[in-house]
Amino acid sequence: MHYNVLIVDDMPVNRKLMKKVLKNSVEEVAFYEAEDGYQALEMLEKKEIDLIILDLMMPGKDGYQVLREIKEQEALKDIPVIVNSAVDDMASIKQTLTLGAIDYFTKPITPDQMKVIIPLKVHNALKFYEQKKELVKANEKMMQEMKIASLLQQALITEKQDLDKVRVTSKYIPSSQIGGDFHDCVEMDDKVWFIIADVTGHGVAAAMVSSMVKVIFNHVIQESKTPKEVLEQINHTFYHMMSDNRHLCFSAFVGLIEGDRLTYANAGHPYAGLYRGQRDEVESLEQNGFLIGVFEDTDYEDVITAIASGDVLIAYTDGLYETKLGEGGSSNSHETVFEEMKKHKGLISSSQEAFMKAMIRSFGKFEDGDFEDDVALMMIEVKS
Secondary structure: OOOOEEEEEEOHHHHHHHHHHOOOOOOOOEEEEEHHHHHHHHHHHHHOEEEHHHHHHHHEEEEHHHHHHHHHHOOOOOEEEEEEEEOOHHHHHHHHOOOOOOOOOOOOOHHHHHHHHHHHHHHHHHHHHHHHHHHHHHHHHHHHHHHHHHHHHHHOOOOOOEEEOOOEEEEEEOOOOOEEEEEEEEOOOOEEEEEEEEEEEHHHHHHHHHHHHHHHHHOOOOOOOOOHHHHHHHHHHHHHHHOOOOOOEEEEEEEEEEOOEEEEEEEOOOOOOEOOOOOOOEEEEEOOOOOEEOOOOOOOEEEEOOOOOOOOEEOOOOHHHOOOOOOOOOOOHHHHHHHHHOOOOOOHHHHHHHHHHHHHHHHHHOOOOOOOEEEEEEEEEEEE
């Protein structure tokens, strides 16, 4: 590994001595010199420096000013700085460390400092900076991969679907770039199948699981007759696929709209709401079951209710209410969600986008996506 070290000292003899000390202890090093603060900052603009050895007492711009300016610049602030000065009082040492120096030694340099202390401090500082740069590169690579994964996930989530029998409007806000919530709505012949689910955890693993479950859902509905059967088949498949990862599970709400009948089944998911257009009321679809992936064979239950044109099913994940309500700071639950649904029900018929925005703003900052968990909202309106 090749290193560039900048020695900043107004005394040529001190710079010469420091190079002599380090040449015998640091391999593949190139030295750059500056006799005052102005030259040091100019050198930092021209060269990629890995370590700065900085004298404090210099004419013009002293070491304190140089250190302060280095730590204020985004491109320079991570470069390690070892302060070298004749000033040995504790107040001075504290000030330089507070300003961001990584280490400190005093002069005149003793034989022990020349042989052991200074080489060790320099070696540690260079290794620290090398590791930090590697971490920055790894993080940049990870963030780029996360960005690509986020774009792929967004491509799989359709916010608007205008199908023959229903109109779907949805919103998805991951707490990080990608998340584990997902929803889907599929029209087959005279049937409309839908699912909304919430995979435990966040990030890449949760997103991959959610994509996999979406594929399973689309396969299972080809053969299943009711939501109960769909959940049971997904649970059985997922349980065996995750035999080595029992900590992974998810909640799901599955429904089937066929004619004037809505059939639904729930696997540990927050209760959906059903807006009755003719009565202008919001009804809670309260039914529950075990999470998917907890037990190998789990029985679920179908619930059947009437549904008519103008009715709107409202499903969501628990990330919506697992936060603070507005500025009040109180905890929330699905009961709070229904209170908010009733409060904003006037928007359901006029603008479902406005309704979702109002709901999300009731529990956090819509513009910033300020949520502790992924949030998904799905509204399915039955056409005339």
